[in-house]
Amino acid sequence: MKIYLDNAATTPLAKEVFEAMTPFFLQHFGNASSQHAFGREVKATLEHCRQTIARLLNAHPDEIIFTSGGTEADNTAILSAVEGAGIQNVITTRFEHHAVLHTLQHLQKEGKITLNYIEHDHSGNLNLQHLEQLLETSEKSFVSVMHANNEIGNLNDIEKIATLCERYKAIFHTDTVQTMGHYTHNLQRVKIHYLAASAHKFHGPKGVGFLYCRRGTPLTQLLKGGGQEARLRAGTENIAGIVGLTKALELAYEHLDSHQAYIQGLKSQLINGLLNHVPHITFNGRCSDADKSLYTVLSVSLPDAGTDLLRCLDHLGIAVSGGSACSAGAASHVLSALKITPGKHTIRFSFSRFNTPHEIDQVVASLTGILQPVAA
Numbered sequence: 001m002k003i004y005l006d007n008a009a010t011t012p013l014a015k016e017v018f019e020a021m022t023p024f025f026l027q028h029f030g031n032a033s034s035q036h037a038f039g040r041e042v043k044a045t046l047e048h049c050r051q052t053i054a055r056l057l058n059a060h061p062d063e064i065i066f067t068s069g070g071t072e073a074d075n076t077a078i079l080s081a082v083e084g085a086g087i088q089n090v091i092t093t094r095f096e097h098h099a100v101l102h103t104l105q106h107l108q109k110e111g112k113i114t115l116n117y118i119e120h121d122h123s124g125n126l127n128l129q130h131l132e133q134l135l136e137t138s139e140k141s142f143v144s145v146m147h148a149n150n151e152i153g154n155l156n157d158i159e160k161i162a163t164l165c166e167r168y169k170a171i172f173h174t175d176t177v178q179t180m181g182h183y184t185h186n187l188q189r190v191k192i193h194y195l196a197a198s199a200h201k202f203h204g205p206k207g208v209g210f211l212y213c214r215r216g217t218p219l220t221q222l223l224k225g226g227g228q229e230a231r232l233r234a235g236t237e238n239i240a241g242i243v244g245l246t247k248a249l250e251l252a253y254e255h256l257d258s259h260q261a262y263i264q265g266l267k268s269q270l271i272n273g274l275l276n277h278v279p280h281i282t283f284n285g286r287c288s289d290a291d292k293s294l295y296t297v298l299s300v301s302l303p304d305a306g307t308d309l310l311r312c313l314d315h316l317g318i319a320v321s322g323g324s325a326c327s328a329g330a331a332s333h334v335l336s337a338l339k340i341t342p343g344k345h346t347i348r349f350s351f352s353r354f355n356t357p358h359e360i361d362q363v364v365a366s367l368t369g370i371l372q373p374v375a376a
Helices: 015-021 037-057 070-084 098-109 128-136 158-167 239-254 256-277 309-315 333-337 357-375
Strands: 064-067 089-092 114-117 141-144 171-175 194-198 209-213 297-302 345-350
Touching (some): 015 239, 064 070, 070 194, 089 128, 098 114, 128 141, 128 158, 256 297, 309 345, 309 357
Parallel strands (some): 171 194
Antiparallel strands (some): 064 209, 194 209
């Protein structure tokens, strides 16, 4: 029996999404930029998808730009603020995805920006008073704070951050790769300037995502070439992927409350099982707090077990991770920022609606079995 609990890395494609995508591989294969009937048909589908996503997010269709995923969307937002808006004062956190951190650190190294980090405590709670102090130091700032962390699951209050940014006329970017399709986003109510999302985190296909760019916010073309996406993102659109993204987001919004309740139940079941059967376990960040963490992620640390826990679980058919798949093989910058005690083993469990309570019981039993000889 194989158990997949690495959904923060990627999720299985929903059957309905695959079925929606299939005709755009086989029958409706035209190029949306072509002027003949094949192209016009696909162009109409493309714009329908844009309108659907905009409706779900309470945005305008021309604010949705399709990309290859979250990394491209993040990079485009950052370069648009720095090059398009001429911003030099940048504020972020030490917990951001490398698509954000590495891009900002590269710009800092080139001398294009001054990079400031928001203070945080041992659980990863951001000090928003410090953010306000940083905003006060510059007339023009760019703030990049993710909605939820992909390793420890901490949720950040992007509504409060957006309000602060609006007060100080700062441009606000948020990476919602882990929360899109899992929470609602009302982009008329919350003043976000740039928002990044990726389909494969909510049961859509890999290699497609979108950038939301609020009307009136500068947008610099990252990819140069053709005039696709209203001349904002060159390259032939991935129509099948965009159809899949749209269908996945529609399904997510249609069943949002029931899926959240079900997955939160699985997470609570695992927390209780680990507490009852695994000694000396600790939870990283705020991941065990249902109100302050992403309900799809649970990050735990265990004392040195004298064995490779991830490999042992893999041999038993259980797929989990130590952190971000994008940083495999490297020390986690997130755990380092939290000063997690060296020598501890960290496991990230991440859930989806396709997991079952029986699987959770199996994981607890398997982990207990691995650790029993060590405890003895």
